[in-house]
Amino acid sequence: MEILIGKNSGFCFGVKRAVEGVEKEVKKYKKINCLGEIVHNEVVVEKLQKMGVNFIENIDEAQNNSVLAIRAHGVDENTYKEAKNKNIEIIDYTCPKVKNIHEQIKKADEERYKIILVGKKTHPEVIGSKGYAKDVIVIESIDEVEELSDYEKVFCIVQTTFSYSKYIEIENKLKEKYSNIKCVNSICPSTKNRQLECQDIAEKVDFMIVIGGKNSSNTHKLYEVACKVNENSVIIQDENDKKIEECEKYGIIGIMSGASTPDETINKVVEKIKATCQEE
Numbered sequence: 468m469e470i471l472i473g474k475n476s477g478f479c480f481g482v483k484r485a486v487e488g489v490e491k492e493v494k495k496y497k498k499i500n501c502l503g504e505i506v507h508n509e510v511v512v513e514k515l516q517k518m519g520v521n522f523i524e525n526i527d528e529a530q531n532n533s534v535l536a537i538r539a540h541g542v543d544e545n546t547y548k549e550a551k552n553k554n555i556e557i558i559d560y561t562c563p564k565v566k567n568i569h570e571q572i573k574k575a576d577e578e579r580y581k582i583i584l585v586g587k588k589t590h591p592e593v594i595g596s597k598g599y600a601k602d603v604i605v606i607e608s609i610d611e612v613e614e615l616s617d618y619e620k621v622f623c624i625v626q627t628t629f630s631y632s633k634y635i636e637i638e639n640k641l642k643e644k645y646s647n648i649k650c651v652n653s654i655c656p657s658t659k660n661r662q663l664e665c666q667d668i669a670e671k672v673d674f675m676i677v678i679g680g681k682n683s684s685n686t687h688k689l690y691e692v693a694c695k696v697n698e699n700s701v702i703i704q705d706e707n708d709k710k711i712e713e714c715e716k717y718g719i720i721g722i723m724s725g726a727s728t729p730d731e732t733i734n735k736v737v738e739k740i741k742a743t744c745q746e747e
């Protein structure tokens with residue numbers, strides 16, 4: 468039995484920075500709020516809760532004069548204003564790449580571009596980024612391009628974890644529709660490399676395992692990528708998933724994880740695979 472583990476597996480830079488930062492701050496403040504799950508990973512969330520991090524869904528739940536951590540996905544501009552009004556101290560772990568999207572959207576708005584944001588409408592990063600201009604159109608499929616009205620000048624930017632291949636299709640369609648369009652491909656290299664490597668590994672192996680949280684959209688995209696080239700692909704959250712047991716039927720097993728999966732979980736999955744295959 469051989470196991471191929473993606474080099475791009477594990478936390479991305481932005482998530483690592485946020486998780487380590489919140490761990491450090493909670494030791495200092497003893498109790499802090501964090502707006503939304505810091506990562507879509509139950510293991511990490513539970514560990515931080517035990518340390519004193521209270522995860523809230525809305526800034527209205529934060530008490531006056533409290534401390535509030537912002538996760539890598541970022542938040543809309545209004546949240547900072549509300550925090551100021553409530554004298555809340557912000558510890559900002561918005562990923563610098565997401566901050567850059569916010570700045571670009573603000574600038575495009577000032578320059579009177581019609582802004583199109585390509586991304587999953589319900590994704591927290593997209594909801595946050597949308598809040599940096601008065602009117603941002605969010606699209607997530609190529610079919611929606613047809614429905615767009617005509618605009619004089621258009622600015623297009625994309626969610627950092629959006630599917631690379633899907634975005635290129637949408638961008639090409641937008642360029643056909645608008646002669647005066649400026650497109651910024653803001654897909655994070657970490658996302659793109661992970662998706663390309665996932666495909667590469669899935670093509671080589673007999674059984675492909677994608678690890679990540681149930682709500683992690685980047686993990687689901689990796690799974691889609693793997694399924695396209697390898698029908699023996701599964702998605703699991705951690706080492707307790709029964710689907711791992713299928714590996715005993717195969718010779719070469721591939722592993723790739725989403726950006727919110729800690730190395731600890733990947734190592735436990737590898738141990739479980741080895742134990743399962745040895746039992747044979």
Ligand code: SF4
Pocket residue numbers: 479480481482539540562563564565627628655656657658726
């Ligand atoms: S995927 Fe990229 S942009 Fe998103 S948090 Fe990670 S490093 Fe930042």
